[in-house]
C-alpha cells in the first residue's frame with residue numbers, strides 16, 4: 001500500500017478546508033505516521049545493542065521534521081553544510097551528526113569541526129591529509145566494488161563515485177591511526193529503495209567482515225558500523241513492504257555471532273530517509289485544465305519543481321482524487337504540470353476516475369526526496385509544506401516560494417569586474 005489508510009482517513013475529510021485555507025499546491029506530512037515508523041524501527045532493532053537511526057536529512061530537510069526525529073532519539077546523517085547547520089539548530093551535537101560528504105572541500109571540513117563537531121565519515125583515503133584537525137573518532141565509507149552487485153537506483157558499486165575501494169580500506173584506517181585517531185566507525189551504502197530485506201542482511205554481513213579484516217591487520221575494534229540508508233517503500237499498490245522484522249532478526253544473529261567470535265561487537269547505525277518519511281507525505285494539487293488531444297490530460301497547479309521523481313526516474317507515485325475513491329477508474333489520463341519539459345508528468349496513462357476542474361488530486365509518497373529535490377527551472381517555484389500534527393492541527397512548516405525569492409539573486413543593474421589586461 002502507498003500512503004497509509006490512517007493518514008488518508010485523517011487527511012481526506014479535511015482536504016477541502018486545507019485547500020481553502022492554504023491554497024494548492026502543498027506537501028503535507030503526517031506526524032503520527034512518522035512517529036509510528038520510527039518507534040517500530042527502534043522496537044524491531046532493539047535486539048541489537050546501541051542501535052541508532054541517523055535520519056538522512058536530505059530526504060526531508062525541515063527543522064520541524066528533524067525535531068520529531070530528535071525527539072525519538074535519532075541522530076542525523078548530513079552531506080552538506082546547510083544540513084549540518086539545520087541539525088545543530090534543532091539541538092544535535094557531536095556524535096548526533098554523521099557528516100557523510102562526498103568530494104568534500106576545506107570549508108566543509110572547517111564547518112564540520114565547529115560547534116561541538118560531528119562524526120566525519122570520510123569518502124576517500126586522499127581526504128585523510130586534508131582534514132585540518134584530525135578527530136579522535138573517524139569513520140570511512142566503504143565501497144565493495146565488484147564484491148556486491150548494486151540495486152537498481154544506486155547502480156553497480158564499481159561505477160559509484162562513493163567510498164574507499166576494498167584495497168584501500170586497511171591503509172585508510174592505518175593512516176587515520178597515524179594521524180591520531182583512536183576510535184573508529186565503518187560506513188557503507190550500497191542500496192536505494194531496496195524492498196528485499198536480505199540485501200540489507202548481506203550489507204550487515206559485509207561490514208562485519210570488513211571489521212574483522214581491519215581488526216586482524218591493525219587491531220582496531222570498531223565502535224560502530226553504519227549500514228546506510230536505502231530501505232525501500234512500496235510506491236505501487238500491491239508491492240510488499242520491506243520485512244524489517246525478519247531483517248532485524250537475521251542481522252541480530254550476525255551481531256551475536258560476531259560477539260561470540262571476537263569478544264566485542266560494534267553498535268549498529270543506519271541512516272534511512274525514505275523509509276522514515278516517504279509514505280508519510282503527499283502533494284495536494286488542484287486540477288485546473290482538461291485537455292483532449294492525442295491523449296487526455298489533466299493539468300494541475302503544480303509541476304516537477306514540487307516532485308522530481310516521476311520525471312527523473314520514471315518513478316510511480318500513486319494518485320487519488322479526493323471524494324472520488326469509490327468511483328470506477330474508467331478514464332485514462334496523463335496528469336501533467338506546466339513546465340516546458342515533456343517529462344513534467346506526475347502520472348502517465350493512468351487509470352483514474354473521471355476528473356473535473358477544481359478536483360483535489362493527491363500524489364502519494366512525497367515525504368522523502370520530494371520537496372527536497374525540487375528546483376526552479378523555468379522559474380517554476382516550490383510549494384509550501386504543512387505538517388498534520390498528532391492533535392489534528394495543521395502547521396505551516398515552510399512557506400511557498402514567491403517571485404521575490406526568485407528575483408532576489410538577480411542583478412537588474414550592472415555589476416562588473418574588469419580583469420587586468
Ligand SMILES: *Cc1c(COP(=O)(O)O)cnc(C)c1O
Pocket residue numbers: 056058059077079100189191192193228229230231271272273274275368
Ligand atoms: C541519500 C542518503 C541516505 C538516505 O537514503 P534513503 O534511500 O532515503 O534511505 C542515507 N545515507 C546517505 C549517505 C545518503 O546519501
